[in-house]
Amino acid sequence: MKGNKFKLYTDRIFFLMVLLGLGLPVQAQVTSRKQVQPTLTRIEFLFDASQSMYGRWQSGAKIDVAKNLMNQLLDSLRFVPNIELALRVYGHQKPYPPQDCDDSRLEVPFASGNATRIQDALKNITPRGTTPIARSLELCADDFPASPARNILILITDGIEECGGDPCAVSAALQRKGIFLKPFVIGMGLDESLKKTFDCVGRYFDATNEVMFRQAMDIVISQALNSTTLQVNLLDVNGVPSETNVNMTFYDRNTGEVKYNYIHTLNAKGNPDTLVIDPLPIYRIVVHTVPQAIKDSVVLVPGKHSTVGIDAGQGSLMIRYDGPSEYRKIQAIVRQPGDMATLVVQDINATEKYRVGKYNLEILTLPRILLDNVDISQSKTTTVTIPRPGIVTLVTNNPGFGSIYTVEGKTLKWVTNLDENLSKETFILQPGRYRAVFRPRASRESIYTLEKEFSIVSGESNVVIMN
Structure with a gap:
């Protein structure tokens, strides 16, 4: 029996090391990129110790099952680099009744190498009180240090909000502020009617039994720690991913924060480059063509390779002039039809790329030359010639x-x-x-x-x- 437990223990360690890409060649290839260097990840466990956790659940009380599986997980996390852990517990300080909706406490603050401290703290946790989920989420905001990191919150609960708070609103507000990424919620034996109440709080995992609880914990940790890969196909008008050499900005859709900037590249085989991307945020990808190409609400699958196609077909425009050198300093304003906003101020005798479509030109000669609906075609150069003055x-x-x-x-x-x-x-x-x-x-x-x-x-x- 001891041998089986040791094997399970070592298997979980190996599982997490693989998820982190330790020793894998593909990880070594990307470490030279500044933005994908291994970064600090902070994981806070928000643990339900309300009175209902005394309820029976398969092999024992829910609180004992949860503590046991948490201990196994913490044993595995002990060997993971670049990680800090914390534990907040609610419903364990004051008995119910009466109801105390401030019963939430940070038992173990963030630190590296503190898995044992969390295990020791869990030993002394006794379910006693109510379920102040919204209030606990608010307090979690102050638990995370201000220094940059990937901040992850994992809520483990067997019940819903009992203090009249709005966990959905609190979670959304803290995500928008960038306090933490979208939380993970592991529901322990919740009634079917209650599960949907957590969909707006975070990514919900339904643990109807102990096996599913263990699986949910492994999936959550893998998603919290694992980077995934992404291929961005910049599509021409024929749907071929032939466009390249343009900057792409990846924004966190919830916070508006810039997460990555990459100049799109085609490899030696003519295929778009593979990027290593944090899988947790929902992204808004802006491709800096003229005008911009935007892909909103991009959701990645952790641990898998994803491909995103963005329409970005381009052609070129050249405004040509062979006259006196003084005239070559003239520029042209490029606009989209029906919009007076300036897209580009283009120099004479220079070539600029634009998205396929029609454009209005205002060439700053005397008098100004106005050309409407100049057509830019895929992979072709449209030449506009200015008459010699x-x-x-x-x-x-x-x-x-x-x-x-x-x-x-x-x-x-x-x-x-x-x-x-x-x-x-x-x-x-x-x-x-x-x-x-x-x-x-x-x-x-x-x-x-x-x-x-x-x-x-x-x-x-x-x-x-x-x-």
Whole structure:
């Protein structure tokens, strides 16, 4: 019998070491990445010691079964690196009745190598009181140290909230604040009607018997400690994962915290790289294409390889110009149709990538060139060519006030104002018909306004004298 117990004990140790990837080549390959270095994990056990835990459950009282299985688990965790444990107990200090809804105490604070202390504390726990789950969850928030770690809470209970609190609301609020990740809840022999009350508190595991309790504990610990792998397929318009070399930000959907940044990579075989990811958070993945591609509510399966596909087909845009060097400093504003927000300010003679679709361009020439519904196609470069400009020099006898307009049929459209302090200015303009309107500063009557029409031809220059 002793031999069987020793084998069970060593098997559980080996099981947890395998889950942590100790000695596995794939783990060694990723340790050079800063964001997947082994990090500290804190696990707090929230243990129900209310009066109902005296109830019979297969081989004995629920409290004795729970203590026994907890001791086995703690024996295994004793050898796990980068872990700190804590124990909070509720319902064990004050007898019921009367009801004491503050009966919750941190029996063993967080520390490394304290599995034995928790085992010793459990020996002295006697069920006595009520079930203040919501209040205990609130108190757990102060149990976790402020320094960075993966904070895990495991609630072991055989009953529901008895003090009028809202465990669901408390749990959700603490998750949003980043106090801990979504809790694990192990229900010991709960009635079928009560199980759903814990779905909103955390990940619920139903332990209807001792075997299932042991299995639930193993699964919970594996999910708490084990990293999983993820492949992100950036799909082109044909559904092929061919897009790459773009940053992906992984946000914790509950807290908004940035968990990872990875530049997407295709390996030597042309397949997306495999990432080692913490499986516990629910992720919002933002792919920083232009515009962004977003995949929300990504849930990973701990201990397994997951694949996520994100539509991210891209093409390229080049705005081409071969004119004078001064003109090459011009930029273009790129927008989505129906949206005045600027996506990108693109340089002339540069190539930028965009998601497949249509875009509006505002090229900052004089006058500005507006191009709507420019089509960007998968893996192709769309080239927009700016006409070569011409040059005009406006000469006046005296500085004054004026503007240049394009002549479009019977309509004048403003292009630019003249400098009221200069009597000679040179402008680089797009080909077309123009009109200059000017009044000398010294002339105090509008009747002295002067007008001159002129044309701009690509590559040519002319002089317009305003007199």
